[in-house]
Amino acid sequence: MASTLERIQKVTAELLGVPAAKAIESAKFVEDLGAESTQSIELVVSLEEEFGIEMDEAGALGVKTVGDAVKFIDAALAKK
Amino acid sequence: MAKSYVQLKDSEVEVLKKNGCRAEDWKKISAAAGFNPELVGGTYMTGEVKFGALSGKVKGADGVERPCGVFRTNLNNVTMGDNCCVMNVQGWISNVDIEDGVIIENVGKIICTGETSFGNGHEIAPFNEGGGREIKMTNETSSQIAYLTAVYRDRKEFISAMNKIADGYTNAFKRSRGFVGKEAQIMNADEIVNVYIAEYAQINGAKSLVNGTVNSCKESISFIGNGVVAEDFILQDGASVKDGAMIFTSLVGQGTKIGKQFSAENSVFFANCEGFHGEACSLFAGPYTVSHHRSTLLIAGIFSFFNAGSGTNQSNHMYKLGPIHQGTLERGSKTGSFSYLLWPSRVGAFTAVIGKHYANFDTVDLPFSYITEDAGTSIITPGMNYFTVGTMRDADKWPNRDRRKSPRKLDLLIFDVLSPFTMQKVVKAIDICGKLFEGAAKDERFVKYNGIMTNRLGLKASKRYYQLVLDKYMGDTIIKRFKKLNPSNIADILKAGTGSTVDAEWVDLSGLICSKDRSEKLIADVAAGKIADMKALHAALGTIFAGYEEDEWNFFLRTFKKINGTDITPAAVTKIMDAWKEASTKLVDMVLVDGSKEFEEKTRTGFGLDGNKDADFEAVRGTFETNKFIKKLQASKNDITADFDKIKAVTK
Numbered sequence: 221m222a223s224t225l226e227r228i229q230k231v232t233a234e235l236l237g238v239p240a241a242k243a244i245e246s247a248k249f250v251e252d253l254g255a256e257s258t259q260s261i262e263l264v265v266s267l268e269e270e271f272g273i274e275m276d277e278a279g280a281l282g283v284k285t286v287g288d289a290v291k292f293i294d295a296a297l298a299k300k
Numbered sequence: 301m302a303k304s305y306v307q308l309k310d311s312e313v314e315v316l317k318k319n320g321c322r323a324e325d326w327k328k329i330s331a332a333a334g335f336n337p338e339l340v341g342g343t344y345m346t347g348e349v350k351f352g353a354l355s356g357k358v359k360g361a362d363g364v365e366r367p368c369g370v371f372r373t374n375l376n377n378v379t380m381g382d383n384c385c386v387m388n389v390q391g392w393i394s395n396v397d398i399e400d401g402v403i404i405e406n407v408g409k410i411i412c413t414g415e416t417s418f419g420n421g422h423e424i425a426p427f428n429e430g431g432g433r434e435i436k437m438t439n440e441t442s443s444q445i446a447y448l449t450a451v452y453r454d455r456k457e458f459i460s461a462m463n464k465i466a467d468g469y470t471n472a473f474k475r476s477r478g479f480v481g482k483e484a485q486i487m488n489a490d491e492i493v494n495v496y497i498a499e500y501a502q503i504n505g506a507k508s509l510v511n512g513t514v515n516s517c518k519e520s521i522s523f524i525g526n527g528v529v530a531e532d533f534i535l536q537d538g539a540s541v542k543d544g545a546m547i548f549t550s551l552v553g554q555g556t557k558i559g560k561q562f563s564a565e566n567s568v569f570f571a572n573c574e575g576f577h578g579e580a581c582s583l584f585a586g587p588y589t590v591s592h593h594r595s596t597l598l599i600a601g602i603f604s605f606f607n608a609g610s611g612t613n614q615s616n617h618m619y620k621l622g623p624i625h626q627g628t629l630e631r632g633s634k635t636g637s638f639s640y641l642l643w644p645s646r647v648g649a650f651t652a653v654i655g656k657h658y659a660n661f662d663t664v665d666l667p668f669s670y671i672t673e674d675a676g677t678s679i680i681t682p683g684m685n686y687f688t689v690g691t692m693r694d695a696d697k698w699p700n701r702d703r704r705k706s707p708r709k710l711d712l713l714i715f716d717v718l719s720p721f722t723m724q725k726v727v728k729a730i731d732i733c734g735k736l737f738e739g740a741a742k743d744e745r746f747v748k749y750n751g752i753m754t755n756r757l758g759l760k761a762s763k764r765y766y767q768l769v770l771d772k773y774m775g776d777t778i779i780k781r782f783k784k785l786n787p788s789n790i791a792d793i794l795k796a797g798t799g800s801t802v803d804a805e806w807v808d809l810s811g812l813i814c815s816k817d818r819s820e821k822l823i824a825d826v827a828a829g830k831i832a833d834m835k836a837l838h839a840a841l842g843t844i845f846a847g848y849e850e851d852e853w854n855f856f857l858r859t860f861k862k863i864n865g866t867d868i869t870p871a872a873v874t875k876i877m878d879a880w881k882e883a884s885t886k887l888v889d890m891v892l893v894d895g896s897k898e899f900e901e902k903t904r905t906g907f908g909l910d911g912n913k914d915a916d917f918e919a920v921r922g923t924f925e926t927n928k929f930i931k932k933l934q935a936s937k938n939d940i941t942a943d944f945d946k947i948k949a950v951t952k
Contacts, residue, residue: 250902251901251902256672257670257684258670258672258679258681258684258755258758261681261684261755261757261758261761261762262755262757262758264761265757265758265760265761266757268760269757276886277687277761277764277765277768277886277890278886278889278890278892278893279889281687281890281893281894282893
């Protein structure tokens with residue numbers, strides 16, 4: 221089964237139109253991957269659907285990098 | 301009491317002649333007790349001229365004390381109060397009554413050409429440049445009176461009655477003589493024709509003022525400054541028009557500032573508006589409408605609590621049947637730099653519009669949104685704008701920036717961001733977002749709603765955002781009620797409030813939020829002649845304003861019942877407060893995250909030109925931790941806990 225990182229990379233690549241390989245853990249969604257503020261909402265919901273979780277709004281807005289997203293989602297999956 | 305004037309004694313005439321004065325007929329020149337002819341010189345008089353007492357000095361707004369007297373001036377049919385300083389009037393002061401303590405200095409002319417209402421009763425055509433929504437402006441026109449008159453045009457009897465009320469006021473205000481009120485100051489002005497200048501008003505450097513009224517009072521002085529050209533106008537007290545501004549057929553409300561070469565035509569500006577550099581045409585600028593930058597045109601629209609970015613523009617003309625299109629941005633909206641809207645469009649409350657929009661859309665049921673543009677397509681992100689630091693800051697600043705110092709506030713303002721007006725829309729928005737999401741195919745990235753596109757997946761988040769807003773409002777309202785009534789048991793406050801109990805839509809009458817049954821009753825009473833003059837009209841609006849809290853409580857109770865299918869109970873209050881605490885905490889956290897973006901690395905790009913970027917940024921912008929607003933937000937978390945505990949204590 222694909223890792224959390226790989227699944228985030230897949231969703232990010234589809235949504236932002238960037239190569240999955242560019243979505244490395246240190247990559248920032250806004251500065252490095254070109255996510256605009258409204259796309260960040262779409263990204264949050266896409267990740268929710270991918271992982272079957274509901275992300276806390278304030279926490280999700282605080283996610284800056286792909287690595288942050290991995291940690292955030294892993295924590296949410298652990299709570300499930 | 302009217303001052304008593306007696307014909308000049310021969311000895312007084314001789315002094316005036318010695319001082320270089322001339323009169324067409326000395327028998328028509330009179331003076332009040334305390335008149336000193338030695339303080340009048342170089343003055344030519346025609347018709348009846350009446351001098352007041354002359355002694356001592358009067359102080360100008362520039363701090364300079366001037367000796368009272370009349371020097372180098374031409375007077376025709378002028379009555380003066382006591383201790384005025386009138387000098388260097390190159391043309392004439394003609395047919396004017398001047399009250400005590402007035403300064404008139406270096407003026408071309410101040411004349412009244414015959415019976416006039418000084419701009420009162422003059423028709424303004426706001427909101428639709430093609431006309432059809434005319435308002436007869438008067439000194440008493442409030443944002444509510446203007447809104448009802450401009451918007452409810454299909455109520456013919458009502459409109460006719462409103463015009464009669466305006467006519468009644470106008471006729472009572474008509475005079476055949478100009479007026480300069482007590483301690484007003486008029487300096488360095490070119491021409492003033494048929495202008496009523498109320499007490500304490502200050503005019504300095506105006507170019508041309510024709511057919512208007514400058515309302516003013518001691519607590520709330522109005523000012524007209526350099527290079528201003530104004531024709532067919534009314535300034536309400538505390539207004540300021542300066543720096544070469546040009547206003548034609550326009551009303552400038554209490555505490556409003558117009559300047560820096562702004563121009564306005566057929567426009568109304570209500571309380572605390574600001575217009576600099578740009579242009580207004582058929583603009584209905586409700587309270588706190590602000591446009592600060594060059595090349596911004598606000599045309600054929602209704603706005604309030606609005607901030608226009610530079611280059612904001614709208615089109616109201618399709619080159620077919622003329623400039624007939626119109627639009628609205630509901631309260632609290634803002635436009636980004638070089639934003640463009642194609643009228644007709646309607647934008648919901650507290651929405652930020654960014655980019656250029658060539659679609660005609662209606663988003664009034666999706667408040668607190670972002671409207672952006674992507675390659676020519678207009679996209680709405682519903683609900684997101686409530687959680688931005690900008691909206692939070694706006695809500696905080698408006699009440700604190702009320703410049704109206706007059707004891708009487710004409711515009712009745714409800715400042716609440718979360719109110720029945722916005723919450724009825726939030727309830728609808730939850731439903732709209734849910735249905736749009738469920739109704740869309742999974743492979744659709746965007747869904748169309750009322751002329752605008754919205755992201756399908758985003759709708760899921762938007763629905764959650766709106767639910768948070770609703771949870772916050774429900775708890776806020778309980779807390780507000782609790783603080784008002786201070787009950788020992790929560791059950792004591794769960795009954796209906798006094799006043800309106802009708803399940804009606806709520807409207808925003810340009811600042812006054814009210815239940816529609818209230819506004820409809822007022823409209824019916826006016827149409828039926830039960831409200832027949834300006835005083836009664838203001839009183840009726842005042843009653844609606846005073847009833848807001850009770851009406852809001854009833855709205856809250858109805859909204860609860862609509863959502864839950866039952867009346868509210870103490871147990872339900874517990875649930876509401878639990879949801880409120882969570883929503884309020886999330887809100888603060890989300891706004892803090894948004895605020896933190898203002899301190900991120902990328903926002904520092906323009907700083908540290910010669911190195912030391914971070915130090916330079918912090919020296920100029922400060923730090924996230926020390927920012928005053930951020931600190932206040934963080935502290936508000938304690939308030940959440942305190943309020944929560946208070947309510948919990950009475951629900952046990």
